[in-house]
Amino acid sequence: MPQTMTSADLRTRNQVRLLRAVHDAVEPFTRAEAARLLGIGRNTAAALVGELERARLLHEVPAEPGGRGRPTTLLVPHPEGPVAFAVDLREDTWTLASAGLGGGATELESGEHDRTPAVFAEIREAVARHGGERLAVLGLATSGPIRDGHRLHVSHLGWDEVELDDLIGADWPRTVVDNDARLAGLAEARRGALRGTGTAMHFHIDFDIGGTLLLGGDAQRGAHRIAGEFGHMPLTGSPLACMCGVRGCWSLDVGANALVRRFGGTPGHGAGRELAQEVLRRAEAGDAEAGAALDENAAALGRGLGALANALDPEAISLSGLGVELIRLRREVIEAHCAEGLMAFRRDEPPRITAGTVGAAGPLTGAAEIAWDVILSPEWVRERL
Amino acid sequence: MPQTMTSADLRTRNQVRLLRAVHDAVEPFTRAEAARLLGIGRNTAAALVGELERARLLHEVPAEPGGRGRPTTLLVPHPEGPVAFAVDLREDTWTLASAGLGGGATELESGEHDRTPAVFAEIREAVARHGGERLAVLGLATSGPIRDGHRLHVSHLGWDEVELDDLIGADWPRTVVDNDARLAGLAEARRGALRGTGTAMHFHIDFDIGGTLLLGGDAQRGAHRIAGEFGHMPLTGSPLACMCGVRGCWSLDVGANALVRRFGGTPGHGAGRELAQEVLRRAEAGDAEAGAALDENAAALGRGLGALANALDPEAISLSGLGVELIRLRREVIEAHCAEGLMAFRRDEPPRITAGTVGAAGPLTGAAEIAWDVILSPEWVRERL
DNA sequence: TTGTTATGTTCCCATCGAGAACAAAATCAG
DNA sequence: CTGATTTTGTTCTCGATGGGAACATAACAA
Known part of the structure; x- marks a missing residue:
């Protein structure tokens, strides 16, 4: 498992660092800023950028002058780049x-x-x-x-x-x-609500709930790359059997399937999403039963998030899918039940619970x-x- | 956040790689093997080792000849090293x-x-x-x-x-x-039962249960470095209130406190460990009630492990403390309830559950x-x- | 117009690791 | 006992890398 050895690898490494910086940046930056960012000299930056330009990976465009000093160039994707x-x-x-x-x-x-x-x-x-x-x-x-x-x-x-x-x-x-x-979740960590976090979690709530643990901007994948089935942990004490083959899954109480079941339907077939939308509409319009259903869903969500926060200590938790609406309509319920599930000594520093900003494009x-x-990659x- | 830039950093990096290889190795290896291992030339290896020897970080001792070829030296810790x-x-x-x-x-x-x-x-x-x-x-x-x-x-x-x-x-x-x-857990990942795993978990069972997620030989720490309270997730449906301030914690059903409670005591004060040892002794001697208590403890343990495996997909799970005895006496119970908690599609590839080998020295x-x-570190x- | 400031450019240099050639020290075959 | 073989150590040269200094350049400011 060689990580790096020769001087050529060093060069490649710095080229990748530069490209990664451009890729991850919110705003384009100049060549001089890149040199400062990577901790390299202006001459080295010029050499790196020149090679990357020739390889059609980076492109330099004149930056509008922003004060004193010789004008410089902005580093942007190459128009013929990959x-x-x-x-x-x-x-x-x-x-x-x-x-x-x-x-x-x-x-x-x-x-x-x-x-x-x-x-x-x-x-x-x-x-x-x-x-x-x-x-x-x-x-x-x-x-x-x-x-x-x-x-x-x-x-x-x-x-x-x-x-x-x-x-x-x-x-x-x-x-x-x-x-x-x-x-x-990776999208939120790289370009959304979880950008910059060291430890965070993301959950997508649709029919049921799935998610991922995000560590330093990358997603935890597990030994067989099937990590993330947080919805199939028994976090809410449900006595029901889940389609996954386990009893008591969190997903039985959170998501569209839970709403379907509450209103007498059979989960797993078709129209769950429409029903969920209708419940949201009715709850917003003041319907008591729809509101209660939303309360239960939000409470179960919060309870599970608290439990997971005890175990994994995320700095922030973002939600997508139905979760966005749940946050919008029932933030207090989620946060209250999350706090209830948090160990007492951590309640003064609960994880930030937020809607994902990448949205459906996640x-x-x-x-x-x-x-x-x-x-x-190198x-x-x-x-x- | 500069990772590496200059050629001097390259040298330091390779020195650290070499030292880390020596530190992590099960058996000492020779300088020539080190060169192959790191993918560097013999000349470079000689230079690296020479500098590390002068810095009193490595020491070379003659290796007993093991076949043909010019005899070489074994890389061992320096007798005056840190x-x-x-x-x-x-x-x-x-x-x-x-x-x-x-x-x-x-x-x-x-x-x-x-x-x-x-x-x-x-x-x-x-x-x-x-x-x-x-x-x-x-x-x-x-x-x-x-x-x-x-x-x-x-x-x-x-x-x-x-x-x-x-x-x-x-x-x-x-x-x-x-x-x-x-x-x-880190000890198991570096020098014990979890050595070589990419994703694994370790749980220490004492009065209650705590653990850690191990990723690539390092422990996951969380945003506030308080990750690992897996025992305070509601994985077993307990209705009781836990000392941590939450209701239904896994720890209420696993560990010495659970045994104390089952035999009418009040957890949290003193003699739980002795009682646990006595229960183990009696169970091994054939006592029915002690055996049942152990069964319940092992079942709750397995149930939680299955749930966590769904979420985090570990390749292996090691246990220490009371967990070692539970594996020795009730492996089938643990594994059966773990399988029950695993989503059906993953039951043919369950995580390996094993006693830690570092033991009390963990x-x-x-x-x-x-x-x-x-x-x-560099x-x-x-x-x- | 002139000074200031930030950046680009060009040069030289120390260091690093690769590679080749050779030397050294063991085993193996006869 | 001798010579071939094998493996490793050692030495030397070489291309590449990034640092640093000096200088050039192009904007702004007074």
Whole structure:
């Protein structure tokens, strides 16, 4: 496991550091600022940028003068530089987007699908339509755990152990895949509400609840890359059996399925999202029963967050999906029950609970991030020159 | 946040890599093997080792010839090299040990204490008695969470927000502190049952249960460095109120306190450990009620482990304290209830549940590790030359 | 117009690790 | 006992890297 050794590796390393700084920056910065940021000399910065410009990875544009001093250049993505494609594969739709250095994604195409793995061929064709020389890596977000990075398991589509290696063949560009909830969390950590946190958590609340632990801007993946099933811990004392095969899961009390069940429906089939939206509408309009349902959902959410905060000590927790509405309408309920679940000695410093700012674009943004993580690696950059 | 830039940093980096390899190795290795291991040339290895020998960080001793080829030298700790001291501060005793490069710890002194923070002065004196020129860093393990690394909270000693910065003053050597359960886990990850795992968990079961998530050989610490209170999640549906201020904690059903409660005692005062030992003895002798108590404890343990495995996907889980006996006597119960708590699709690949191999020396060994982590840093090594 | 300030550019230099060639010290084959 | 083989140590040269100093350049300010 060699990390770095030769002087050439040192150069590559500094090039990657520079590219990563550009990618992660909120605002573009100048070459001189880059030198200060990386702690290198102006001469070295000039050499690095020159090589990256020649490799069509960075581009320099004149910066408007901002005070005294010789005018300098802004470091921006190269117009002919590599791009990452990102795919968000949902229950019955898919979206393809393109993202350059810096992360800004533009949607290219989207479509519906028939809930069979044939959608992968459809996506492959869309990628071929839009992908040119500049396409470097494809990041794909799907729901459901992906064991060891290739065995996909989406229960609500009836996909059981779908073999991704068979569906994503040699005619695909270099492709990296991950779970949508985890990628939504990664997006928040890199470009959203969790930016800058050392330890944080993100939860996506849809039919049920899934999430990820974010450490230093990266998502914890686990030994088989199926970490994040926080919704399948018994955090709320439910006596019910969950579809996952366990009894008492947190997800039984949080999310659209819990709302469906409360109003007498059978979870797991179809119209849960519409019902959830309707409950939200009615609760906002003052309907007592809908309000009570929301209270229960928010209370169960908060109770679980408190328990998880005891164990993992996050600085902040962001929510997406239904969670955004729950925060908007029932923040006090969530926070009160979170505090109740927190050990007494930590109640004066509870985790910040916040709505994600990347929103519904989370999985797509996260997929672009993991694709760019491949590009911004020493191996890839060295290959490119 | 500069990671590395100059060529001098490159050299330091490789020196640290070499020292870390020696520290982490199970068996000593030769200079030629080191070159292969780090992916550097024999000439470079010779230069690195020479400098480290002059800095009294490494020592070369003739290796007994093992086949053909010119005889070489074994890389071993320098006899005058730096040592780390490690302290394990327990409820009413403390132990001081010394650990050299490679981790082998030898006990220096131990004593009892009066359960007041005055024990820190006592420890300071013992350190001064044994510490000479070679003492570089002190690692200290205590029970209880240590918020932000300096505010100690040990409920069963009645220490509430004890300020470590006041107790560990400028007359101490460079000191690093952490929680005993976390350090026990770190010890397993570095030198015990979890060695080589990418994602693993460790739990120490005493009066209650505490643990840590281990990622790539390091312990997850959390935003306020108080992560690891897994025992205070409601994983077993207990209706009771816990001393921590929360209702339903896992710890209410696992550990010595749970046994005390089951046999009519009041947890939190004294003799829980003796009772636990007696229950173990009686259960092993065939006593039905003691056996049932053990069953319940093991079942609750397994149930929680399964839930946590869903969320964090560890490759292996090691246990210390009472957990060792529980594995020895009730492995099937633990594993069965763990499987029951695992989502169905992961039951064919459950986490390996194993007794820790570092044993009672876990906190001390872990304390030595965090002390050596300071020594094996580029900053420290560069300072030493 | 002239001084100030921030940046770009060009040079030289110390250091680092790679690689090749050779030397040294053991084992193995006869 | 001798010579071939194997593995490692040692020495030397070389290209590349980043630091630093000196100078050039282009804006602003007085």
